[in-house]
Amino acid sequence: MKNLKRKIFLAASVAVLSTVVLGGCGKLNDSEVVAEVGEDKITAGVANFYARMQQAQFETYYSGFMGDNMWETELSDGVTYESQVKDTLIENLENMYLMEDHMKDYNVELSKEEKEKITSAAKEFVENNALADKEIVSGDEENVERVLTLLTIQNKMEPAMKSGVDENVTDEEAAQKQMEYVTFSYTKTGTDGTTSAMTDDEKALVKETAQNFVNQLQAAGNTDLDAAAQEADLEVQTATFDSDSTSPDADVVKAADSMEEGQVSDLIETDSGCYVVKLTSLLDREATDAKKTEIVEKRKTDRYDSLLKKWKKDTTVKLHKKVWEKISFIDQGVTLKQEEEEDYAVGSDQNATNN
Structure with a gap:
């Protein structure tokens, strides 16, 4: 001892x-x-x-x-x-x-x-x-x-x-896109602050809410994700990415990477929840320059x-x-x-x- x-x-x-x-x-x-x-x-x-x-x-x-x-x-x-x-x-x-x-x-x-x-x-x-x-x-x-x-x-x-x-890195090599997205999580937080996975029934309700959000956007021909999210009391998050990124989710990145600038996605369902994404830039200058430094x-x-x-x-x-x-x-x-x-x-x- x-x-x-x-x-x-x-x-x-x-x-x-x-x-x-x-x-x-x-x-x-x-x-x-x-x-x-x-x-x-x-x-x-x-x-x-x-x-x-x-x-x-x-x-x-x-x-x-x-x-x-x-x-x-x-x-x-x-x-x-x-x-x-x-x-x-x-x-x-x-x-x-x-x-x-x-x-x-x-x-x-x-x-x-x-x-x-x-x-x-x-x-x-x-x-x-x-x-x-x-x-x-x-x-x-x-x-x-x-x-x-x-x-x-x-x-x-x-x-x-x-x-x-x-030390020469082209924009094409380092290109970083930017997206906005809202999340409908399949995780719930208890009164004691602990988190846990939702039941299948709870997930179904979350998915329905997310789909209704997408439907309203599409029906109005609206691409202003930020405004729609504010009206629905949802938080809009921003991320820069390339095809190798895994955040916020690999499936979300894959979907966003195939979109055109300004386009809003259909509902994207993952294991952790549902996402709605807007591709805001095909080349984010600041993130791309940072990626160049990272590559060097x-x-x-x-x-x-x-x-x-x-x-x-x-x-x-x-x-x-x-x-x-x-x-x-x-x-x-x-x-x-x-x-x-x-x-x-x-x-x-x-x-x-x-x-």
């Missing part, structure tokens, strides 16, 4: 942490090797410091709604939140070593000023924290400096690796990912699982007490939180 033993407060230029030591957590041997990337060896000290900084971000921002046992939460069969995050973190570390090995390919190097800032931040961390506190996160000067160096290299390599993609960013990300995949394929990468397993988020809690604005403050990895 794990029992709360003590709280430690770590104040540093890298981060201000509150660490909670729980039963079953032994001292890590920082010199052990967690992984090998070609001829490079990732030590347990470097891996632990990097992992603890990331853990602090996750626990600070997510434990409030995931609960005290967030790391033990099972996301799928046999996969806990801890195991998923740790898989991402060790992959990130391996990638940073690969990027360091390929710096010369992109004429990337650290400036004298950058090196001095990294060294200064590492020294400040060491000076501002007691030995026992630093041991928990492997926070000696060498490990701190090494992690900050790797993160700085990553920040400089990423834009270099993403550069050179084709995806091209950059694809290039970045493909380079890392290729480098990893060409390099022998070996993970020492037994050593990596010694770094336990369950047995050792770390949260941010506060954050300080620093040039080389460690931030959380966004893809590690997609679950």
Whole structure:
């Protein structure tokens, strides 16, 4: 059984942490090797410091709604939140070593000023924290400096690796249409605020109401969906879309995508309810321009990912699982007490939180 033993407060230029030591957590041997990337060896000290900084971000921002046992939460069969995050973190570390090995390919190097800032931040961390506190996160000067160096290299390599993609995107490639629509939902809300699916009889009444709304529009030859909705006390919503969109509903998108500008649809029934749609634009300028940016960013990300995949394929990468397993988020809690604005403050990895 794990029992709360003590709280430690770590104040540093890298981060201000509150660490909670729980039963079953032994001292890590920082010199052990967690992984090998070609001829490079990732030590347990470097891996632990990097992992603890990331853990602090996750626990600070997510434990409030995931609960005290967030790391033990099972996301799928046999996969806990801890195991998923740790898989991402060790992959990130391996990638940073690969990027360091390929710096010369992109004429990337650290400036004298950058090196001095990294060294200064590492020294400040060491000076501002007691030995026992630093041991928990492997926070000696060498490990701190090494992690900050790797993160700085990553920040400089990423834009270099993403550069050179084709940034020309035509309106045709990115075209986003716009629709207005009203919904007749098959979901009902109880007096206590909970929602539930309607019965078949209730759905039939909703469908009848929706059909009457469409009939009145068509009988009047009216295409002003907004005015008709206001008269019927219905809410009109707006969405931009292309043929790959699934919101508000894939069947609704399919119907709207085949319509002419200004056209109002017949009744569209889906599993979730009935819809009436008006196609308001064949090319929404703002949404189309935003889609162009999204397409370019995806091209950059694809290039970045493909380079890392290729480098990893060409390099022998070996993970020492037994050593990596010694770094336990369950047995050792770390949260941010506060954050300080620093040039080389460690931030959380966004893809590690997609679950």
